[in-house]
Amino acid sequence: MSTTEPQDGPVVHDVAVIGAGPAGLSAALNLVRAKRTVLLVDANRPRNAATLRSHGFLTRDGISPLELRKLGRTEVEGYPEATVVQSVVDLVTPDAAGWRLHGAWRGTELDARARAVVVATGLREEFPALPTLRAFYGTSVHSCVECDAYDKAGEPLAFICETDDVVDRALLVAAWTDDLVVYTNGVARVDDAGRARLAAAGVVVDERRVEDLEGDRTGMTGVRLADGHVEPRSGGFVRPTWHADLDWLQVGDGPDERDDTPGAFPPLRRDADGLLVVDRVGRTSVPGLYAVGDVTPPGPEQLIVAAGHGAATAAAVHRDLVGGLTDLRDAVQ
Structure with a gap:
């Protein structure tokens, strides 16, 4: 033609x-x-x-x-x-x-x-407003679980999610690790049924406000909360909108x-x-x-x-x- x-x-x-x-x-x-x-x-x-x-x-x-x-x-x-x-x-x-x-x-x-x-x-994509998230995105932090979770399997991971599908998405991430902390940043809503599902899978939910990620040139090392607590994490996933x-x-x-x-x-x-x-x-x-x-x-x-x-x-x-x-x-x- x-x-x-x-x-x-x-x-x-x-x-x-x-x-x-x-x-x-x-x-x-x-x-x-x-x-x-x-x-x-x-x-x-x-x-x-x-x-x-x-x-x-x-x-x-x-x-x-x-x-x-x-x-x-x-x-x-x-x-x-x-x-x-x-x-x-x-x-x-x-x-x-x-x-x-x-x-x-x-x-x-x-x-x-x-x-x-x-x-x-x-x-x-629009990400949660964390100052250094972009610095670790694509190396330590990813958004596509199916694409990148294999290479994070078994590691202590963070899942940062401010949307209402947090429970289902967190359970998906948890299929690759038994050490997962979900950070709702005080935004995402988790009801009692959702908490029960996450607890049954061994997933920890932290609803405190996240201040930033921590790390260096070698990669991400933790999640820093607004109250000063730093939870050691070697990487994770983020839910964009x-x-x-x-x-x-x-x-x-x-x-x-x-x-x-x-x-x-x-x-x-x-x-x-x-x-x-x-x-x-x-x-x-x-x-x-x-x-x-x-x-x-x-x-x-x-x-x-x-x-x-x-x-x-x-x-x-x-x-x-x-x-x-x-x-x-x-x-x-």
Whole structure:
């Protein structure tokens, strides 16, 4: 499928993929292999930039996340159907060709068109306000239990969590260690039933206010509380809150019901956390607009899972552009 070039307008790509993490790169790779012309746009600001090693990605266990992104981008760029640009996207809106994208990077303006758009921009993390948390994040302290708990197994760990899912998440961390202290920082609520569940698992709950983490160049050594007590801990996990920064996506938000006005777009569905609601293959409530990866419910996921979702969404985009294929079984019969 070649990029269309209207005589009275700019080049129109088949698909624009916004975001070059594992989900976006996987979508872009599978789309170019479907002979779709793809514009891959990325601001190169990955959420996991502080993480030294990624785990659980088959054949790439232990690789740097930045190296994984670099390898994926190089693979996509190797296809003539791919156009890869670095830019911050500040506007995506419907137009006559399908979609218009606008952005800028270091004085260079992006003004592009595409028949379909895949949003793979991920999320922004917000951590508890501890002065040195960022210094230890990615080495001693992590947020993804499935990714990093193996390397902390059996150690005296801290779990810092200010959200109401503290009990379930603490029990998950406790599966890798029998020496876990949960710090609610006086914010997270733990009811009697939750306390009982944690006590049964041997998890200690400390509801005092946390002042900071302690450590040196070798890593984290403890948690310092506001009353001066320092509890020795060699590392731990933190529960961030995540934010979907999607103000640039100018499609319209609203209730789940469709707008039946002729020619009108249905409202763009988002859940209570602001994530883009999609079907099982990444279609949003707006035709021609897809989303994949952390920006879709339930939120952050392992890299290999995100890559798999990117491949599934790419197949859906291609089938939709072909037209008339509504199910994978239709495509292979």
